[in-house]
C-alpha cells in the first residue's frame with residue numbers, strides 16, 4: 001500500500017470518511033443516552049411519562065418539581081433585623097461624618113474614648129472598625145437583638161440618620177499602632193487556631209472570616225487591637241448563648257467549641273498581635 | 277520513530293482506540309451513576325432572596341433542621357453559610373422518603389452525603405431540593421464540595437440515619453441530634 005507518488009488527497013479520503021463516521025456515531029450515542037435513555041428511565045422512577053421526560057431533558061418543557069413541595073408554615077424569629085442592601089451600603093458610604101463626630105463627642109466619648117480608643121479595657125475600641133460591623137451592632141442594640149445595660153438605651157436614642165453618621169465617623173478613624181514591646185506573636189497553638197482552625201472540631205480558622213479582606217460574612221468585625229477584657233466577655237457571651245445576634249450561629253457555633261483557656265489566649269493574641 | 281506509512285498508521289489507530297476507550301468509560305460512568313446510583317440533574321427551580329433569607333419565612337433559624345410535616349412528610353431544611361452548615365448535625369429516618377431543602381445567604385456552596393445519591397450545588401438566590409431515601413443507618417459525612425472561601429475545608433455536617441423506630445419527632449414535629 002505504499003504509493004509514494006499517489007495524490008495525498010486521495011490517500012486521505014478514507015481516513016476523513018472514517019473519522020467523520022466515528023465522531024458522528026459517538027455524538028449520536030451521547031444524544032441517545034443523554035436525551036432519551038437516561039431521562040426515560042429516571043423519569044419512570046419519579047413518575048414522569050416518557051414523553052415529558054424527553055421534553056424536559058431537551059429543555060422545551062419546564063423542570064417542574066416532580067413531587068409536591070413540602071408545606072412551610074414557618075414563623076420568622078430572626079436574630080437580627082439587619083439585611084444588607086446596595087442602598088444601605090451606599091448610605092454608609094455617603095454618610096455625614098461631621099454630624100457623626102458631633103454625636104460621638106456628646107454621647108460616646110465617655111466610654112469609647114476620644115479617638116475611638118476605650119480607656120476601660122471592658123469597653124470596645126471603635127476606631128477603624130468596619131462600618132458594616134458598627135452599623136449592624138448599633139442596629140441590633142436598637143432592635144433588642146443584642147442587649148447591654150449601657151449600650152441599649154444609647155442606641156435606642158439614635159434615629160436612622162444619626163446611626164449611619166456616627167457609624168461612618170468611627171469607621172473613618174485610624175486604627176491604633178500596637179506597641180511592639182507588648183506584642184505577643186509567639187503563642188504557636190493559638191496562631192494555628194487563628195490561621196488554620198481545627199478540622200477535628202469543625203472549627204474554621206478565625207482569620208477565614210476575621211482576617212483582612214478575608215471575604216467572609218459582610219458584617220464580620222475586625223479584632224486586631226481590640227481590648228482584651230471585651231474580647232473575653234464577648235466570646236463567653238456567644239458560648240453561653242447570651243449574645244445571639246450573629247446570623248446563622250456563625251460565632252456561637254465557633255465559641256461553643258472553645259475552652260476558657262483558649263478564649264483567654266485568643267483575646268490576648270488579638271489584643272496584642274501585630275499581624276492583620 | 278515511525279517513518280513508513282504503515283508505522284504511522286499503527287500509532288494513529290492505537291491512539292484512536294485509547295481516545296475512544298476514554299470517551300466510552302466516561303459515558304458508561306455517567307449512565308451507571310444515572311441509572312444504578314440514581315444521580316439525577318436538579319429539576320426544581322425555586323427562587324428566594326438571599327439578602328433576607330435570615331429575616332423571613334422558611335429559612336430562618338428556628339425553622340431549620342428535620343421536621344415531620346402534618347401530612348407525615350419528612351423535610352430537612354438547611355442553610356449553608358460561610359463556613360458552616362446550620363444545623364451542623366441532622367437526623368433522618370432509614371428507609372423513608374426524605375425531602376432535603378437547602379439555601380444560602382452568601383456565596384456558592386455544594387453538598388454531597390457520602391455513600392448516597394445526595395449531591396447538589398447550593399446557589400444564592402435559589403432553593404436546592406433533593407428527594408431521597410437513606411438505606412443504611414449510621415453517621416454520614418456531608419462536606420461542602422464547592423469552594424466557598426478560606427474556611428471551606430472546615431465546612432462539613434453530619435447526617436445521622438436512625439432506624440425508623442428510633443426516629444421520634446417532638447410535639448412540634450422537629451427532630452434534632454441534641455435531643456437524642
Ligand SMILES: [Cu+2]
Nearest residue numbers: 385420424431
Ligand atoms: Cu461552603
